[in-house]
Amino acid sequence: MNFSRDFVFGTATSSYQIEGAHNEGGRTPSIWDTFCATPGKVYEQHNGDNACDHYHRFEEDIQTLKKLGVDAYRFSIAWPRIFPEKGRYNPEGMAFYKNLAKRLREEGIKPAVTLYHWDLPMWAHEEGGWISRESVEWFKDYARTCFTELDSLVDSWITHNEPWCAGFLGYHQGVHAPGHTNMEEAVKAVHHMLLSHGEAVSMLKTEFSSSTPIGITLNLSPIYAKSDSANDQLAANNADGYSNRWFLDPVFKGTYPADMMNLFSKYVHSYDFIKEGDMETISVPCDFFGINYYSRAIVEFSAAQDFMSKGAFSDYEKTGMGWDIAPDEFKDLIIRLRNEYTDLPIYITENGAAYDDEVVNGKVHDVLRTRYIEQHIQAVSDLNDLGMNIQGYYLWSLLDNFEWSFGYDKRFGMIYVDFDTQERIWKDSAYRYAEIIKQREASLQIGS
Ligand code: GBH
Numbered sequence: 001m002n003f004s005r006d007f008v009f010g011t012a013t014s015s016y017q018i019e020g021a022h023n024e025g026g027r028t029p030s031i032w033d034t035f036c037a038t039p040g041k042v043y044e045q046h047n048g049d050n051a052c053d054h055y056h057r058f059e060e061d062i063q064t065l066k067k068l069g070v071d072a073y074r075f076s077i078a079w080p081r082i083f084p085e086k087g088r089y090n091p092e093g094m095a096f097y098k099n100l101a102k103r104l105r106e107e108g109i110k111p112a113v114t115l116y117h118w119d120l121p122m123w124a125h126e127e128g129g130w131i132s133r134e135s136v137e138w139f140k141d142y143a144r145t146c147f148t149e150l151d152s153l154v155d156s157w158i159t160h161n162e163p164w165c166a167g168f169l170g171y172h173q174g175v176h177a178p179g180h181t182n183m184e185e186a187v188k189a190v191h192h193m194l195l196s197h198g199e200a201v202s203m204l205k206t207e208f209s210s211s212t213p214i215g216i217t218l219n220l221s222p223i224y225a226k227s228d229s230a231n232d233q234l235a236a237n238n239a240d241g242y243s244n245r246w247f248l249d250p251v252f253k254g255t256y257p258a259d260m261m262n263l264f265s266k267y268v269h270s271y272d273f274i275k276e277g278d279m280e281t282i283s284v285p286c287d288f289f290g291i292n293y294y295s296r297a298i299v300e301f302s303a304a305q306d307f308m309s310k311g312a313f314s315d316y317e318k319t320g321m322g323w324d325i326a327p328d329e330f331k332d333l334i335i336r337l338r339n340e341y342t343d344l345p346i347y348i349t350e351n352g353a354a355y356d357d358e359v360v361n362g363k364v365h366d367v368l369r370t371r372y373i374e375q376h377i378q379a380v381s382d383l384n385d386l387g388m389n390i391q392g393y394y395l396w397s398l399l400d401n402f403e404w405s406f407g408y409d410k411r412f413g414m415i416y417v418d419f420d421t422q423e424r425i426w427k428d429s430a431y432r433y434a435e436i437i438k439q440r441e442a443s444l445q446i447g448s
Helices: 031-037 054-068 090-106 122-126 134-153 161-171 183-206 230-253 256-263 278-282 302-308 327-340 367-386 404-409 428-447
Strands: 009-013 072-076 110-117 156-161 214-219 223-225 289-292 297-300 346-349 390-396 413-417 425-426
Touching: 009 346, 031 122, 054 090, 054 404, 054 425, 054 428, 072 156, 072 302, 072 390, 090 110, 090 134, 090 256, 110 134, 110 161, 110 183, 134 156, 156 183, 156 289, 156 346, 161 183, 161 214, 161 230, 183 214, 183 230, 214 230, 214 346, 223 230, 230 256, 230 278, 230 297, 230 302, 230 428, 289 327, 327 367, 367 390, 367 425, 367 428, 425 428
Parallel strands: 009 072, 009 390, 072 110, 110 156, 156 214, 214 289, 223 297, 289 346, 346 390
Antiparallel strands: 413 425
């Protein structure tokens, strides 16, 4: 592996997944609190009420980050801590993030801050949520407050995390909050999320004249057809449209893909929610591009599955989520993005794997996760050797945490969390990650 000194090694979390303290500091519920309380939505009806109790233990967690030797820490802000009610700013909620960012900086760790990692305030949902175009205005108010209070303490801003999940899993597949199953709503929700992204980017640059880098994070998955048959090829094209192009095209080309607009029009009765100027707003230039990569997919044709396409059998080794381990396909993905979409610096803002970890004599030998991480960091190094300009890698995740609809059943952390005692235990992967970060410095000293 070969990384320059200014390559950023980091790790990532999100507010609802780790903070807990759901009713402290003036926080009101988000759509995830409500979704968790709805029977049948989340594994064993788990919720983020306490999660990793990071809200109270952030000092300890910062010490862990320091021991790991990471350059940067990616976390998200809980919107309902900042605006617990419509139009009411809550400085106490902001104080938590100000202090967190300040303490990170004092320890030499760069804060990379995501504005929206899925915890929409319930008040906003009750007023129509992302389906309403007004959400763009609510998000702008929220972003403006965050920029005002935090811009001087933050090293990079990410507007949205994975609008595919927030939009399509939340409003179309119904497996994420708010649990709707309406494609027309989902397409509108995505549009408003993307608009709010563009508006926030422009705001930071014009209203604030800030030079803090800002971008968006998309979850992208390379998709392959099961066979050469025209039907399977079509299925792959459609799945790619639904998962990837529906986001890449507007952000980088200022258009939605025409073939997908056509397919979606079976459900979307009118596209008149796309107003003049919207596509220019969405495609405003950013400073970097964030990518979350976990897996690839293979699809086959099925008339019933429509544009979602049917997942096909794959003989690849899987993680504990059942997702294919595919570092080579990760390389295909990045090369394609360079060829078809953008020259912006890329950050891998998430990559990692869940496994059923076991604590034995106070240790966690997570051999498979360690290998997954090594393979993907090696892929980043290979990609940079090809000139792909990836400037950072954030491991998902620092801690085992609330894995959305899987509750605490799936562990993504490099640090094990005992959710009864809140004890944190370093897994082997954490030691290995710290070593990789350190080795970079050692090898560079020899080389330079
Ligand atoms: C991210 O979502 C989230 O940002 C984060 O909050 C979460 O904890 C983390 O990942 C782990 O899940 O088609 O079967 O091959 C990732 C969401 C994961 C969605 C991979 C699409 C495709 C799996 N994506 N998934 S498959």
